[in-house]
Amino acid sequence: MTAPLYIALRFATHRKRALLLSLVGVIFGLGIFICTQAQTQGFAQFFIDSTIGSNGALMLHSRFQPRYEGMVVAAKSPRAAAARRNYFEGINNVSEIMRVSREFSNVVACSPVIRGTISARAGFETTTADLYGIDPTSHLRTTDLAKQIVNGSFDDFRNNTSSVIVGYRLADLLEVGPGDTVQLLSPGGEYWRFNVAAIARSGVSTIDSGRVYAHARVAQRLLKKPYEASMIIYKLRNPDRAPALASHFEDLFQHTAQSWQEREEGNLQIFSTLRISAAITVSLIILLAGFGIFNVLTMSVLSKVREIAILRSMGYRRIDISAIFLWQGALIAGVGSLLGCVLGALLTLGISKVPIHIRGLLYTNHFLVVWDWRHYLWATMLAVVAVFIASYVPAKRAAQLQPVDTLRGSSL
Amino acid sequence: MKGDISLSCHDLERYLGEEEERVHALRGVSLQVEAGSLHAVVGPSGCGKSTLLYILGLLDRPDAGSVEVGSTSISHLSDEELARRRSELIGFIFQFHFLMEDFTAHENVMIPMRRLGYLNENEMRERAAALLKAVDLGDKLRRPSRHLSGGEQQRVAIARALANDPQVILADEPTGNLDTDNSQRAFELLTNIVREREKALLLVTHNRFIADACDWVHEMKDGYLIASHSHGERISV
Numbered sequence: 001m002t003a004p005l006y007i008a009l010r011f012a013t014h015r016k017r018a019l020l021l022s023l024v025g026v027i028f029g030l031g032i033f034i035c036t037q038a039q040t041q042g043f044a045q046f047f048i049d050s051t052i053g054s055n056g057a058l059m060l061h062s063r064f065q066p067r068y069e070g071m072v073v074a075a076k077s078p079r080a081a082a083a084r085r086n087y088f089e090g091i092n093n094v095s096e097i098m099r100v101s102r103e104f105s106n107v108v109a110c111s112p113v114i115r116g117t118i119s120a121r122a123g124f125e126t127t128t129a130d131l132y133g134i135d136p137t138s139h140l141r142t143t144d145l146a147k148q149i150v151n152g153s154f155d156d157f158r159n160n161t162s163s164v165i166v167g168y169r170l171a172d173l174l175e176v177g178p179g180d181t182v183q184l185l186s187p188g189g190e191y192w193r194f195n196v197a198a199i200a201r202s203g204v205s206t207i208d209s210g211r212v213y214a215h216a217r218v219a220q221r222l223l224k225k226p227y228e229a230s231m232i233i234y235k236l237r238n239p240d241r242a243p244a245l246a247s248h249f250e251d252l253f254q255h256t257a258q259s260w261q262e263r264e265e266g267n268l269q270i271f272s273t274l275r276i277s278a279a280i281t282v283s284l285i286i287l288l289a290g291f292g293i294f295n296v297l298t299m300s301v302l303s304k305v306r307e308i309a310i311l312r313s314m315g316y317r318r319i320d321i322s323a324i325f326l327w328q329g330a331l332i333a334g335v336g337s338l339l340g341c342v343l344g345a346l347l348t349l350g351i352s353k354v355p356i357h358i359r360g361l362l363y364t365n366h367f368l369v370v371w372d373w374r375h376y377l378w379a380t381m382l383a384v385v386a387v388f389i390a391s392y393v394p395a396k397r398a399a400q401l402q403p404v405d406t407l408r409g410s411s412l
Numbered sequence: 413m414k415g416d417i418s419l420s421c422h423d424l425e426r427y428l429g430e431e432e433e434r435v436h437a438l439r440g441v442s443l444q445v446e447a448g449s450l451h452a453v454v455g456p457s458g459c460g461k462s463t464l465l466y467i468l469g470l471l472d473r474p475d476a477g478s479v480e481v482g483s484t485s486i487s488h489l490s491d492e493e494l495a496r497r498r499s500e501l502i503g504f505i506f507q508f509h510f511l512m513e514d515f516t517a518h519e520n521v522m523i524p525m526r527r528l529g530y531l532n533e534n535e536m537r538e539r540a541a542a543l544l545k546a547v548d549l550g551d552k553l554r555r556p557s558r559h560l561s562g563g564e565q566q567r568v569a570i571a572r573a574l575a576n577d578p579q580v581i582l583a584d585e586p587t588g589n590l591d592t593d594n595s596q597r598a599f600e601l602l603t604n605i606v607r608e609r610e611k612a613l614l615l616v617t618h619n620r621f622i623a624d625a626c627d628w629v630h631e632m633k634d635g636y637l638i639a640s641h642s643h644g645e646r647i648s649v
Contacts, residue, residue, distance in 0.1 A: 003526035014514045310510045313471055314524040314572075315499020317492055404472045407506065407584070408462055 004320045007311070008327030011300060018296040022332045023339070025289025026387065030340025030379045032285060035347035036278040037375040042352075042368035044271035048239075050203040050362070052260050053144030054211075056111075056233030057242045059258045060097065060249055063088045087256070090227030097253055098232060106236050106245055111135060111142035112229035114219050119185035120166075120212060122174035129170060130210045131184065133219020142235045145200060145213070152178030152198030161215045164194040168201035168363070169209035184212065186222045203363045283382060290386035293332055297325055297394035301401075308398055309406035318399040325398050329391025336387070337380040344379065416482075418579045418612035419468055420444040424477035426463055426635075437463040438474070439635040445580065450606055451614045452623040455632035461616040462584055464632070468614065469502050469582045470494045481579070499528050503573030505602075505615075507585040510569065511557040517544055517568045518553040524575040543571040547601055563594030570601060574609075581606070583615035587622060595619065 012019050064087045091097065094112045101110050114133035119126055136158040140146055146154045150168060156178070157163050164184075166176060176182055176196050183191040194214065202208055214222070216229075236242055242259035249257040261268065301308075308321055352369040362368075426438040437460045445451050445468075453461045466472040468479060470486065478487045481501055486494065503524075511520045521540035525531055531539060544553055547567040549560075557565055566586065573581055586602070587595035599622050606613045615626070623629045631639040 003523070003529070006526060007523070010512075010514060010519075306510060307512055310504075310506075310512070311523070311527075312495070313469065313498070313504045313506075315495050315497075315502075315527050315576075317495040319492075320527065404466045407466065407471070 002323075003316070004323035005327050008324045008331065011304065011324065012328045012331055015296070015300060018299070019332070022289070022293045022296050023336050025292045026286070026332060026336025026383050027340040027343055029282065029286035029289045030337060030383050031343030031347050033279070033282040033379045033382065034341065034344025034375045035351060036282050037275065037378075038344075038348040038369040038371065039351060039367060040271065040275040040278050041370045041372065041375075043362065043364075044268070044275065045370045046203060046364065046368045047267060047271065047362055048260070048264070050207075051264055052235075052239055053148070054202040054204065054207050055260070055263070056142055057236040057239040057260050058234040058246055058249070059231050059263065060101075060234070060253065060255050061091070061231035061258070062256045063091065064254060064256060089230070090225065091229045091232060091255060092227050094228045094232065097255070100252070101232070101234065101249070104245065106238055106241055108235040108237055109138065109141040110232050110234045111138040112216065113139075113231050113233055114216055114223065114225055114228070115230040116187075116219070116223035116225065118187075118212075118222070120170070120174060121183040121185065121191065122176045122180065125174045127170065127173055128210070129167075129184070129212045131219055131223065132211060132213050133216040133223070134213055135216050139213075142233055144202075148200040148202050149198045150201045152196070154198055157197035157213070160195060160197060161218055162194055163197035163214075165198045165200050165213040166196055167208040167211040168199055169205065170211065171196070171199045173209070182212075184214075184222060187224055192222055201363060205359075205363065208363060286382055286386050289336075289383075290390040292390075293329065293387055294390040294393065297328060297391055298397070300328070301325065301394045301398045304398070305401060305406050308401050309403035312401075312403035313407070321401075322395040322399040325395035326388075326391050329387045329395070332391075333384045333387035337383050340379065340383065341376045344376065416447050418445055418447045419479075419481055419614070421464075421468060421474075421479045422477055424464070424467060424474045424479075426460070426467060426472070426474050428463065437635050438467070438477075441477070441632075441635075441637045443468075443630060443637065443640075445612045445614050447579065447612050448606065448610045449612060449628065450603060450626040451612070451628045451630060452626040453614065453616045453630045453632060454618070454620075454623050459632040460635045461632055465582050465584055465614065465616050468580075469504060470498045499524065499576060501579050503576070503578040503581045505566075505569050505573045505581065505583040505586045507588040511565055511572070513558040514556065516554050516556055517549055517560065517564075517571075520557055520568055521572045521575050524572060528576050530576075540571070540575065543574055544568070546605075547571045563590055563597065566590060566594070566598050567601065570598065570605075574605065574611075577609075578611070580612045580614065583613065585616055585618065587617065587619055595622070599625065 098110050101107050112135060116131050118129055118131045120129040157165050164182060166182065171177065174182060178196055178198055180196045182194050182196055184194060185191050236245065239260060243261055246257035246259040311321060348369050351367045354367050355365060356367055358364045420443065422442045424438045424441040428435045428437045441464055453464060455461055463472070467474050478485050480486065481497060486497060489497065512523065518540050521543055522536045525536045525539065541550070541553055544550055547570055549564060549567055552560065552564065557568060560568065587598050590598060602613060605611060617623050627642060629641045630637055
């Protein structure tokens with residue numbers, strides 16, 4: 001053990017109450033930081049998982065052709081280029097596009113969907129619904145639909161082409177359950193009768209309150225669409241790389257491709273803003289703890305002026321004196337970070353058990369949290385930086401003290 | 413002067429304070445301290461005794477003149493190097509002992525050794541215990557220094573000054589805060605150590621009896637070293 005570390009430990013343990021106060025500030029700052037990050041990211045992650053689980057990480061839809069505009073100067077941005085296209089609804093060469101898509105290493109599975117807006121009726125209730133005509137087998141590989149079934153059976157749907165899966169909140173509105181009948185109104189004005197095979201809950205309000213899944217061929221006839229699919233949805237190995245793949249697919253297939261990040265941009269921004277806001281708020285706690293440590297160490301320097309002079313007279317260098325106070329800061333940062341991380345984990349665990357009734361953008365009955373080692377790393381780094389800054393000034397001040405001034409004042 | 417020169421200074425000048433408050437604290441002071449001898453610096457308060465002591469102890473730098481340890485001039489050395497030399501060559505004793513009050517007697521004596529870093533933990537413990545035993549505190553090793561009497565604390569300070577086996581011991585009124593018995597005892601202790609271990613001792617004192625018992629007495633006034641006496645013999649400067 002170096003001499004400055006030894007003395008730092010002795011100085012720190014001597015001022016137990018001050019040390020404890022400094023530690024408490026760091027521990028609580030870190031713990032709350034970790035907990036709030038786990039929560040805010042928990043809700044965001046739940047939303048992302050749900051939306052990707054329902055709509056895929058990437059969607060390919062309308063075919064387009066660049067518009068010929070003679071002498072018009074080429075567009076500089078993708079958005080401007082997109083505005084100069086002619087769009088054609090639907091996808092005709094679905095099999096070929098899916099075959100080529102599967103060659104990409106990032107593509108796990110893909111599934112065609114024919115989509116349209118219809119009216120759904122059950123009993124005396126009528127509402128607008130979003131009809132998804134799917135191929136059960138490929139859709140099961142591409143999405144989490146089977147896991148989202150909360151009532152009824154996916155197999156019942158698979159085995160019966162005149163059955164549908166209804167979104168949880170839509171089913172509530174129509175007051176239907178598995179085994180009931182629901183009528184869907186075609187654009188031609190005819191009501192088609194379907195059996196409700198299952199109720200699905202994705203957790204995302206917009207999906208659960210409007211979606212009806214039917215078999216693709218039946219949906220195509222009901223919607224009277226001339227093409228096989230309105231879109232193809234993709235499950236990706238690395239959803240974070242969806243924007244790059246979307247751009248590549250647009251060039252390759254000449255169809256509009258949209259990543260989940262682009263699709264959910266608005267909601268993601270809300271979550272991101274909440275997370276940053278929480279991080280800033282909690283960082284203030286750590287900053288306040290830093291001020292506390294600054295005060296404690298400054299007081300320590302002032303109360304140890306005589307000891308500093310004596311140490312200097314015994315051959316301790318300025319750097320040794322600085323090190324004594326920096327080590328005290330390091331001690332607070334080290335122990336505070338360790339205990340703060342433990343507190344953060346306990347708070348996160350505790351908060352995840354707290355019941356909460358959310359039926360808005362998301363559907364959940366308890367707080368959602370994410371266990372991410374990066375929260376602990378960031379919190380620790382934040383604490384270390386705050387404590388270092390708080391320790392540096394008193395340490396520098398201690399090193400600059402002139403021992404002769406102190407000794408002369410005491411002995412002449 | 414018969415022994416090897418341990419510490420010397422030549423033509424020291426030192427100013428203290430700024431502008432109107434500027435004081436000419438040392439005016440051309442020259443001095444030699446040899447191994448195995450006791451030197452006392454006496455004079456009225458504010459005459460520059462402590463200033464001289466701090467410059468010789470490498471805690472302060474002169475505005476002019478030079479300081480030599482052995483035959484090496486140390487005036488040009490960096491702060492870091494001065495600290496190293498101080499750690500190796502010089503032991504300080506102060507009037508108010510200045511112990512680390514939360515540390516035990518044993519730990520206080522080990523502080524200079526920790527900085528020097530020549531000994532391992534066990535060797536430091538053994539050496540500190542031996543030094544405390546030499547100053548009659550062998551039975552109070554683990555006692556916090558604040559629980560020791562004034563005389564005992566000063567003896568711990570003496571043991572601490574000897575921790576790194578320095579060539580020179582500098583003492584700033586080491587008995588100034590002690591009663592007569594303890595003063596006598598502390599001084600006898602220092603005398604024995606200097607004689608037995610061939611150290612050089614330079615002490616600042618107001619105590620005439622202690623000064624008279626030293627090999628040399630240097631008289632200061634208004635920043636000047638006005639006279640140096642050996643036992644009975646007076647040498648004008």
